[in-house]
Amino acid sequence: MHPFRPNILYLHSHDTGRYVQPYGYAVPTLNIQRLAEQGVLFRKAFCAAPTCSPSRASLLTGQYAHCSGMLGLAHRGFSLNDYTQHLLHTLRKEGYHSALIGEEHLSKDRNAIGYDYVSKIEGFNSNVVAPAAIDMLTKGLTQPFFLSVGFFETHREFMKPGTPGDVKYSRPPAPLPDTPETRRDMAAFKASAAALDRGMGEVLDALDDSGLAENTLVICTTDHGVAFPRMKGYLTDHGIGVMLILCGPGGFTGGRVLDALISHIDIFPTLCDLLEIDSPRWLQGTSMMPLMRGEVEQIHDAIFAEVTYHAAYEPMRAVRTQRWKYIRRFDHHLGPVLPNCDDSPSKDVLMAHGWKERSRPLEQLYDLIFDPNEACNLANDLSVAVVLEEMRTLLDDWMYKTNDPLLRGPVPAPPGAELNDPDQMSASYPTRFV
Known part of the structure; x- marks a missing residue:
C-alpha cells in the first residue's frame, strides 16, 4: 500500500491580514472566496509574529521566532538557526519535490533555503509570479510536490485605486479615523488585493486545468496584518490576525468555517499528522487534524x-x-x-x-x-x-x-x-x- 502523499500548494501573500472577502470585508476577492467555499476557513487564525520574516519562519519551521532564530527581517541580516528545519526538508525525506516561485523572505539568498528549484524571475508581483507558477504546473512538476508561490501584494506601495468610487466609498480599517486620506489609502489597498486575487485565481485555475487539484492540498494565507498604522507590527488582532484557508485532501472541503484558535505554527504538525509521518523534535505547534475529524472543538486554550x-x-x-x-x-x-x-x-x-x-x-x-x-x-x-x-x-x-x-x-x-x-x-x- 502506497503512503498518502498529496501535493501541497502553499499560496502566500504579504501584509493582507484578514482583509479579504470571505472574512466579511468589503474587499472583493472572488477567487479567494471560491477557495473558501470549497475548503475550510479558519476564522480565528493568527500568525506567531506580526512582522514579515519572523512570521514566515514560524509557519515554515513550526516554531516560535525566538526559537528558530529569525528575530528580525531576513533582508536586514537575520536568519534561521538551521535552514534544514524548514518544512521542505522534512517533506523531501518523504519523496517530495520542492519549488519556490516568488517571495518567501527567509534569506537574502533564496537559494540558501534548500528548494530543488527556485524560479529566476524579476520581481514578485502577481503579474510575474502567477505566469511562472502556471508554466510550472502546466508543463508538469514532479509529484508529490511542495510548491511555494509567494506574492508581493498586498505590501506597500499599493497600486493606484481602481475607480473614483473606491476612493469615495471605501472604509478605512478599524484602528484608523475616517478621513479622505485614509479612504484613498484603503482604496489603494483594495486595488492591490484585487491584483493578488487575480494572481491566486489564475494559479488555482491552472491547478484545476492540469488535473492536479483533486490530489493537491492548497494552503492559502498571509504573513500578518495589513500595512496600516497600529496593525502590521502590532500584537493586537489587527496585527496578528491572518486569513487561513485550507482546501483539498484530508477533510479540508465543504466550505466549513471554524472558530477554534489556530496559530501558523500548527500547519507543520498538521501536515505531519496528515501524512502519518513523525513530527520533528523541534515542532511547537499542534496538529489541526483532531479538529478536522470532529474529535475536539479546540486545540489551544491560548x-x-x-x-x-x-x-x-x-x-x-x-x-x-x-x-x-x-x-x-x-x-x-x-x-x-x-x-x-x-x-x-x-x-x-x-x-x-x-x-x-x-x-x-x-x-x-x-x-x-x-x-x-x-x-x-x-x-x-x-x-x-x-x-x-x-x-x-x-x-x-x-x-x-x-x-x-x-x-x-x-x-x-x-x-x-x-x-x-x-x-x-x-x-x-x-x-x-x-
Whole structure:
C-alpha cells in the first residue's frame, strides 16, 4: 500500500491580514472566496509574529521566532538557526519535490533555503509570479510536490485605486479615523488585493486545468496584518490576525468555517499528522487534524505571538485566549516605534495629530468580547486584576518553556544586522549596522 502523499500548494501573500472577502470585508476577492467555499476557513487564525520574516519562519519551521532564530527581517541580516528545519526538508525525506516561485523572505539568498528549484524571475508581483507558477504546473512538476508561490501584494506601495468610487466609498480599517486620506489609502489597498486575487485565481485555475487539484492540498494565507498604522507590527488582532484557508485532501472541503484558535505554527504538525509521518523534535505547534475529524472543538486554550526586531528594536510578547488578550512590552521607549510602521498617507494623518508624542503602556489587557477592537486597556482596572494575573502567568510560563531570550535581558541583533533607531520617524531614515 502506497503512503498518502498529496501535493501541497502553499499560496502566500504579504501584509493582507484578514482583509479579504470571505472574512466579511468589503474587499472583493472572488477567487479567494471560491477557495473558501470549497475548503475550510479558519476564522480565528493568527500568525506567531506580526512582522514579515519572523512570521514566515514560524509557519515554515513550526516554531516560535525566538526559537528558530529569525528575530528580525531576513533582508536586514537575520536568519534561521538551521535552514534544514524548514518544512521542505522534512517533506523531501518523504519523496517530495520542492519549488519556490516568488517571495518567501527567509534569506537574502533564496537559494540558501534548500528548494530543488527556485524560479529566476524579476520581481514578485502577481503579474510575474502567477505566469511562472502556471508554466510550472502546466508543463508538469514532479509529484508529490511542495510548491511555494509567494506574492508581493498586498505590501506597500499599493497600486493606484481602481475607480473614483473606491476612493469615495471605501472604509478605512478599524484602528484608523475616517478621513479622505485614509479612504484613498484603503482604496489603494483594495486595488492591490484585487491584483493578488487575480494572481491566486489564475494559479488555482491552472491547478484545476492540469488535473492536479483533486490530489493537491492548497494552503492559502498571509504573513500578518495589513500595512496600516497600529496593525502590521502590532500584537493586537489587527496585527496578528491572518486569513487561513485550507482546501483539498484530508477533510479540508465543504466550505466549513471554524472558530477554534489556530496559530501558523500548527500547519507543520498538521501536515505531519496528515501524512502519518513523525513530527520533528523541534515542532511547537499542534496538529489541526483532531479538529478536522470532529474529535475536539479546540486545540489551544491560548496562542502566543511576539515581536523583537522589525526595522527597529521593539521587544513585545502577547498571549490570546478566546476571551482575553494580554500584551507586555520589554523596552523603555515611551512613544511609538515609528520606523516599524510603514510610511503611508494613513501614517501621515496620525503624525499630523501628534502620534509621535503619545505614550505606550508597558502592559495591555483587553476583553475581546466587549472590546474586540482592543481600544480600552484594562490593565489598571482592579475589577479584572485576577484575569490580569492569570494572563501574566500564562505569558511567563510560555516564555520560560520556550527559553525566550528576553528573560535574560535585551536581545542583541546578530553581527551585520541593519537597524533603525527607535527614535527615528521612518524606516527610510539612515540605518546603522551592528
